[in-house]
Amino acid sequence: MGPAWLLNIALLAVTVLAMEAGAWAVHRYVMHGWGWGWHRSHHERREGLFERNDLYGLLFAMISLLLFLVLPALWPPLWWVAAGTLVYGLLYTLLHDGLVHRRLPFVKPPRRGYLKRLVQAHRLHHATRGREGAVSFGFLYAPPVARLRGVLRARSGS
Ligand SMILES: [Zn+2]
Ligand SMILES: [Zn+2]
Numbered sequence: 187m188g189p190a191w192l193l194n195i196a197l198l199a200v201t202v203l204a205m206e207a208g209a210w211a212v213h214r215y216v217m218h219g220w221g222w223g224w225h226r227s228h229h230e231r232r233e234g235l236f237e238r239n240d241l242y243g244l245l246f247a248m249i250s251l252l253l254f255l256v257l258p259a260l261w262p263p264l265w266w267v268a269a270g271t272l273v274y275g276l277l278y279t280l281l282h283d284g285l286v287h288r289r290l291p292f293v294k295p296p297r298r299g300y301l302k303r304l305v306q307a308h309r310l311h312h313a314t315r316g317r318e319g320a321v322s323f324g325f326l327y328a329p330p331v332a333r334l335r336g337v338l339r340a341r342s343g344s
């Protein structure tokens with residue numbers, strides 16, 4: 187295992203972290219902003235198997251696929267950047283759709299630890315009605331639940 191291997195893993199890891207930062211910003215400023223038209227369905231009760239918000243997942247999956255075609259042609263190690271976007275997509279599906287929203291029957295709800303905090307934090311994201319005033323926009327990182335409750339309490343003015 188030479189330095190090439192280290193570079194590949196670094197590219198993968200940095201991409202996954204950058205994706206979480208990017209997804210936070212997209213969720214905060216696009217999905218709860220001008221992109222609310224698609225995201226609203228995710229903050230309402232779902233009728234049937236799919237919701238309009240799933241179009242975001244589909245769109246980002248297509249962008250990830252496109253990166254696999256484009257990036258390695260520019261410079262072969264960039265394949266690992268494309269792989270990072272795929273890994274992030276899988277983690278998002280597993281944690282957000284599977285763990286939090288119970289859409290994957292084989293994913294069991296966590297009883298303790300960080301994953302429980304992740305589930306509770308995202309439940310608090312869904313605690314507010316409409317697109318304004320929500321907390322916790324990340325999908326892999328969740329702030330401490332007590333802190334989020336404090337923010338929500340302060341915003342509701344009680
Ligand atoms: Zn949201
Ligand atoms: Zn959600």
